[in-house]
Amino acid sequence: xxxxxxxxxxxxxxxxxxxxxxxxxxxxxxxxxxxxxxxxxxxxxxxxxxxxxxxxxxxxxxxxxxxxxxxxxxxxxxxxxxxxxxxxxxxxxxxxxxxxxxxxxxxxxxxxxxxxxxxxxxxxxxxxxxxxxxxxxxxxxxxxxxxxxxxxxxxxxxxxxxxxxxxxxxxxxxxxxxxxxxxxxxxxxxxxxxxxxxxxxxxxxxxxxxxxxxxxxxxxxxxxxxxxxxxxxxxxxxxxxxxxxxxxxxxxxxxxxxxxxxxxxxxxxxxxxxxxxxxxxxxxxxxxxxxxxxxxxxxxxxxxxxxxxxxxxxxxxxxxxxxxxxxxxxxxxxxxxxxxxxxxxxxxxxxxxxxxxxxxxxxxxxxxxxxxxxxxxxxxxxxxxxxxxxxxxxxx
Ligand code: SOE
Numbered sequence: 528x529x530x531x532x533x534x535x536x537x538x539x540x541x542x543x544x545x546x547x548x549x550x551x552x553x554x555x556x557x558x559x560x561x562x563x564x565x566x567x568x569x570x571x572x573x574x575x576x577x578x579x580x581x582x583x584x585x586x587x588x589x590x591x592x593x594x595x596x597x598x599x600x601x602x603x604x605x606x607x608x609x610x611x612x613x614x615x616x617x618x619x620x621x622x623x624x625x626x627x628x629x630x631x632x633x634x635x636x637x638x639x640x641x642x643x644x645x646x647x648x649x650x651x652x653x654x655x656x657x658x659x660x661x662x663x664x665x666x667x668x669x670x671x672x673x674x675x676x677x678x679x680x681x682x683x684x685x686x687x688x689x690x691x692x693x694x695x696x697x698x699x700x701x702x703x704x705x706x707x708x709x710x711x712x713x714x715x716x717x718x719x720x721x722x723x724x725x726x727x728x729x730x731x732x733x734x735x736x737x738x739x740x741x742x743x744x745x746x747x748x749x750x751x752x753x754x755x756x757x758x759x760x761x762x763x764x765x766x767x768x769x770x771x772x773x774x775x776x777x778x779x780x781x782x783x784x785x786x787x788x789x790x791x792x793x794x795x796x797x798x799x800x801x802x803x804x805x806x807x808x809x810x811x812x813x814x815x816x817x818x819x820x821x822x823x824x825x826x827x828x829x830x831x832x833x834x835x836x837x838x839x840x841x842x843x844x845x846x847x848x849x850x851x852x853x854x855x856x857x858x859x860x861x862x863x864x865x866x867x868x869x870x871x872x873x874x875x876x877x878x879x880x881x882x883x884x885x886x887x888x889x890x891x892x893x894x895x896x897x898x899x900x901x902x903x904x905x906x907x908x909x910x911x912x913x914x915x916x917x918x919x920x921x922x923x
Pocket of ligand 1: 561650712738739809
């Protein structure tokens, strides 16, 4: 028997193997660094754990042929190409998964959608709202032809955060008034850390904003089911130049950002992101406070959700630690028995399963390119606010 949350991929079960299985879908991934590896791992495992259309890892795309071939062998890809346009020309490629730096997202996604390929693109959707607009237009047109698209805010596939979303949607916290989100890393705290594409506006679009605040803003809107209507904040670059291949280069993006966000629901959120938070390796922390209770989540304890229920009898009120590993919890039925915890990488496999479910059922997988553009609008408004001395900027 397969169980899954509504709109989520069903867990694999031999009994669910269809009499005439649908066509196997060919996948191409563009990029083989950190996200390319995480996505390759997901495509290699998705059919073992989810009852979704079968996929084959057919093409890995990258610029450096010397590194590309061993990467393809290691990550399980049948073929390689150094020109991304190969994904457009091959009829055996049904899905294009874009894991490149942000400046390539729009060109690759629009071309792939226009060529009839389903597209998954890593967050943030784009390096600007204008680019996001072109991607949304292409996604809407492609969707009318049964071609799906999705942006990879993978933390929506964490069972603990999917459970938090379900509890909030069911009203278990009552009226949500206050949210606090921080996403802190420290891989740039050393001023001698070298220059990289993530520190150049022309390739990354922004720094901690697009890299980390995009996750935080998506989570706020996902958990509350409400959009950000206004924001005020500031950004900072602590180390203005770093050593590149040809000498010192200016850092042209933000290192950290702080903001206050107003939501359509009336709730107010605080946001803090940084890649200089010494000692915080990958600390996404979310707190939601409502009239009937509160929730707290910490990515460094990603199988747990702290829940305070104000409706509990006074003598037993207290924050309980929910270990989110029950078969009835979101996504868990695809994995292990109760108490066997998941890791950060499982979110990418679950994300791939939900994307495949959307393709098979011709329903728009979430988060859509429209949701990705909503995030870009908030990030752009934060930068506008920072330029205007932290003035409140409304998001239309
Ligand atoms: C680097 O900051 C990074 O890899 C992000 O790009 C990812 O989206 C995040 O999940 C982990 O940290």
